[in-house]
Amino acid sequence: MKSFHIVILLFGVTLVLTLSSLQSGETITRKQNIDSLKADRDMHKKRILASIAGKERLPADSVFENIEIFKGVPAGQLLNIMDIAFSQSLGVSCGHCHNTKDFGSEQKNEKKIAREMWAFAAQTRDLLKNVKSLKSEKPTVNCTTCHRGQLKPALSLN
Ligand code: HEC
Ligand code: HEC
Numbered sequence: 001m002k003s004f005h006i007v008i009l010l011f012g013v014t015l016v017l018t019l020s021s022l023q024s025g026e027t028i029t030r031k032q033n034i035d036s037l038k039a040d041r042d043m044h045k046k047r048i049l050a051s052i053a054g055k056e057r058l059p060a061d062s063v064f065e066n067i068e069i070f071k072g073v074p075a076g077q078l079l080n081i082m083d084i085a086f087s088q089s090l091g092v093s094c095g096h097c098h099n100t101k102d103f104g105s106e107q108k109n110e111k112k113i114a115r116e117m118w119a120f121a122a123q124t125r126d127l128l129k130n131v132k133s134l135k136s137e138k139p140t141v142n143c144t145t146c147h148r149g150q151l152k153p154a155l156s157l158n
Helices: 003-051 075-088 109-128 143-147
Strands: none
Touching: 003 075, 075 143
């Protein structure tokens, strides 16, 4: 093998190694980010659950301050909706929509958007009924359908 062949080979190997280590670095950062969001959500949930101990099965509107869309939903269940449907589907923690010192507060615009998005998703489910040729028994749409763990739903595959 000529020496310039060896140089090119070494260059290639270094490039591949650098690229793969960059990629795994990104994966680790993303994972750490997801884990720290989870830890934050768990901490808030635990604190709120402790503060409503014994009232988990009562309607959310009799336990919490500003319930409009989840009237009648058991208070404990509301926290699961908050964790899974609202936070995980958007890839955020509670503080994205809440002042975490006062969850009943209406000061954050994102909380208002989330209520409007709830209505928007329900309208989208209704519109889906117009797609008559679908074979699924119960086709549906929820927050994850569009958001898939991101605040801004994707407009392209890249
Ligand atoms: C995407 C926005 C969003 C995220 C993220 C979110 N929430 Fe909410 N949360 C809302 C909305 C909207 C309401 C009001 C629901 C209604 O009108 O019935 C609410 C209501 C609540 C309430 C009732 C407060 C009261 O006194 O009225 C609690 C408690 C709560 N959320 C906890 C959480 C926790 C804990 C998390 C994180 C695990 C979380 N939320 C994440 C939007 C969000
Ligand atoms: C049919 C698709 C679709 C569904 C279903 C949907 N969203 Fe959205 N959502 C969007 C789009 C599009 C935007 C605007 C993104 C932008 O600003 O460019 C958005 C924006 C948002 C934002 C503002 C993002 C930010 O930057 O803070 C929040 C919060 C949100 N959605 C919450 C929800 C929640 C909660 C649900 C389920 C109840 C939901 N969305 C269901 C499409 C959807």
